[in-house]
Structures are given as structure tokens and as C-alpha cells.
Amino acid sequence: MVSSSHEAMHRIFRQEPGLFARVARKLDIPAFGTPISVTELPTDLTENHPVERRVDTLLQIEEAGGSYVLAVEAQGKPNDSKHATWAYYMTFAQEKYKLPPLLLVICKNQRTADWAARPVKFGPPQWQGLALRPLVIGPRDIPAVESLDEATRDVPMAVLSAILHSEERSVDGTLKVLAAALKAMEARDPDRAGLFEEFTNQGLDKTKAFEIWRQLLATETSFFTSSLSQELRAEGEARGEIRRATTNLLELLEGRGIPVSDADREQITSCDDLDTLGRWFRRAITATSTTEVLA
Structure with a gap:
């Protein structure tokens, strides 16, 4: 299954093709x-037989x-079967587009990058007629x-x-300056x-860094527009409603002179369901004890 992290590592070059030249430097x-101009080409390199290569x-x-022709591949872990696939991409692109092909492999960990950077030769030991040498970024x-x-x-x-x-x-320093730079771009x-921001x-999906990034976005959700930021805004609004409902309930109980024990207060403040808090509030209007309210 293709992960969102995998998608981000190669799709960013579609959105910003000039990034490749800067990366290569x-x-x-x-x-x-x-680049003077860039044309996005179909990624389907399948021939008229059952094997699909994309x-x-x-x-x-x-x-x-x-x-x-620049082919960008995101690689998550070593996989020796990719060598033949990558060689196919290069020869097919050369034949189809009549332009020199270049394979760029993006790797999130250095072990995979070191594996991908090894030149691979195809053919018998006596004469290996084809060599694969990708450009690897780790x-x-x-x-x-x-x-x-x-x-x-x-x-x-x-x-x-x-x-x-x-x-x-140490990725938190990188994420902090990136959040500030995205805020300025916004x-x-x-x-x-x-x-x-979406890339x-x-x-960062499914990494420890994602939680740091999530917290950074949560502090200033008004500046960001991605689906994650919208989710964080919705969560923040829901938490605000819960805090208001909790405060209203405790103030009502206090105003009516109904004692609230530490255990009752803990039950009320730990509740994160608005329907339940609303039901308790309605009961508190006429109840004579927290036992009736929280039953």
C-alpha cells in the first residue's frame, strides 16, 4: 500500500520541478x-502485457x-526487486521520449539511501551489458x-x-522554522x-515528528489551510464547547448550593461528551444532589 509519506516525497517535485536542480546542487x-519549461508525463509505463509498471x-x-526525462521514485526500504524495475523505467523512457532519462530516488533513512545508491549491473559475469546508477537523495x-x-x-x-x-x-528545530516560513508564505x-503544508x-505521517508538527499547527491554526489544520480547528472548537459546558454545569451546581465532591468534580471535568454534559446540566436545574445529576 502506498503511504502518504511516499506520495509527498515525489509529488513535491511535480509541484516544484525546479527543486530538482536545487537538490542536485x-x-x-x-x-x-x-528549468525553462517542464511537462508532466504520464506515469504509466505499462506495455501490452500483464505486467504493470508505474x-x-x-x-x-x-x-x-x-x-x-526525470523519473522520481520514493523508496521506504531496501528492495532488490526494484533494480530491474528502475532499469526498465530508464530504457522505456529513453525509447518512448527519445530523451536521456535520469532516475532520482528519495529516501527518508540513510540505510535505504546507501542501498539505493549502489550501482547495479545486469548480465552474466563475463559481460554485464547494462548498468543502473540512480541519483539518490537521503x-x-x-x-x-x-x-x-x-x-x-x-x-x-x-x-x-x-x-x-x-x-x-533534532527535527523539532527544522519543523519550527518550516512552520514560520509557511506562515509567511500563507x-x-x-x-x-x-x-x-499538505506535503x-x-x-511526516506515521513518524514521531508528526506529533511535534501537529502541536505546532495547533498553536496557530488560523494561519494554515490544510485538511490537518481544519481538523485541528474543529478539535479546538469542540474542546472549547466542552470547557464552556463543564464550567456552566459547575457554576449552576455552586449557585444552587449543591456540594460537589472531588470525585464528582473529576467525573464532570473529565467528561468530553457534549450530550452527556447537556443532560447533566438539565438535571442540575432541579436536582438536590450530584448523585441525581450524575446518575
């Missing part, structure tokens, strides 16, 4: 130019030095973005950095900020 390889993201990129290749200026200048890179470093203990371009939500 982090590596010790000849620089790729800034690359995660496929882009045709034109730059000053020429054009090429946590070691993209430094953690911990400067607000840097995050604000390149929000997509900050998002990718947060996803790649999501399994590290004021300028709310639609674009919403997209990159962050997906990329």
Missing part, C-alpha cells in the same frame, strides 16, 4: 540548470543545456534547514528537508502555502 556532480513521478524538463545529502531565512527563501527545500530528517531527534500565496503533513 547539494551533491558532488555537475550542476543541472534551472513510476511515481515522471517529468520532461527543458533547460538551457538541453532536455531530459538525509545525509540534504542538510536540516534550521534557519528561518533559509526556509523562507526556499520553502519546498525546507519541506523536503523536514521529511528526510523526520526520524531524527500571507503572500495561501494556495501555494496550503499545498506545501509536510503527508511526509
Whole structure:
């Protein structure tokens, strides 16, 4: 099953194709130019037989030095069966689009990145006629973005950095500056900020960093627009209603002179069901003890 984290790691390149050239500059390889134009290509590389092969993201990129096809794959763990699949992607893209293909593999943990970066040769020992050499990006290749200026200048890179470093203990600093950078982008371009916030939500899903990110969004939900932010806003509104209902009930009991024990107070304040609190409030209007109210 494809995870939301997997989707975020490659879909961010569809939304921000120029990110690839900036990412590649982090590596010790000849620089790729800034795209002049980008065409999103169909990701289905299936031939007319039962085997289906679908690359995660496929882009045709034109730059000053020429054009090429960029295939982006998000890889969660080592899987030797992917080598033949990736080799197929490259040869198929070369044949179909008549352009040089390049495979970019994005990995959230360094062990997987080291595995993916190993060149793989195909053929008998006497003569291996095909070699696969993907371009691999892992946590070691993209430094953690911990400067607000840097995050604000390149929000997509900050998002990718947060996803790649999501399994590290020090990720909270990266998430804090990313939240601030997204907040600044929200004021300028709310639609674009919403997209990159959604990529962050997906990329951090099912990691320890997700709870830190969730808490950061919860402190300023009015600035963010993703589905997670809307969920947090709804939760906040529900908690507010529960607090008001709890306060109203305790004030009514106090106003009517009905003693409330510590155990009763604990039962009332720990209740998070508005229907139950409403029922207790209606009973408290005429009840003579908390036993009648909470029965």
C-alpha cells in the first residue's frame, strides 16, 4: 500500500520541478540548470502485457543545456526487486521520449539511501551489458534547514528537508522554522502555502515528528489551510464547547448550593461528551444532589 509519506516525497517535485536542480546542487556532480519549461508525463509505463509498471513521478524538463526525462521514485526500504524495475523505467523512457532519462530516488533513512545508491549491473559475469546508477537523495545529502531565512527563501527545500530528517531527534528545530516560513508564505500565496503544508503533513505521517508538527499547527491554526489544520480547528472548537459546558454545569451546581465532591468534580471535568454534559446540566436545574445529576 502506498503511504502518504511516499506520495509527498515525489509529488513535491511535480509541484516544484525546479527543486530538482536545487537538490542536485547539494551533491558532488555537475550542476543541472534551472528549468525553462517542464511537462508532466504520464506515469504509466505499462506495455501490452500483464505486467504493470508505474513510476511515481515522471517529468520532461527543458533547460538551457538541453532536455531530459526525470523519473522520481520514493523508496521506504531496501528492495532488490526494484533494480530491474528502475532499469526498465530508464530504457522505456529513453525509447518512448527519445530523451536521456535520469532516475532520482528519495529516501527518508540513510540505510535505504546507501542501498539505493549502489550501482547495479545486469548480465552474466563475463559481460554485464547494462548498468543502473540512480541519483539518490537521503538525509545525509540534504542538510536540516534550521534557519528561518533559509526556509523562507526556499520553502519546498525546507519541506523536503523536514521529511528526510523526520526520524531524527533534532527535527523539532527544522519543523519550527518550516512552520514560520509557511506562515509567511500563507500571507503572500495561501494556495501555494496550503499545498506545501499538505506535503509536510503527508511526509511526516506515521513518524514521531508528526506529533511535534501537529502541536505546532495547533498553536496557530488560523494561519494554515490544510485538511490537518481544519481538523485541528474543529478539535479546538469542540474542546472549547466542552470547557464552556463543564464550567456552566459547575457554576449552576455552586449557585444552587449543591456540594460537589472531588470525585464528582473529576467525573464532570473529565467528561468530553457534549450530550452527556447537556443532560447533566438539565438535571442540575432541579436536582438536590450530584448523585441525581450524575446518575
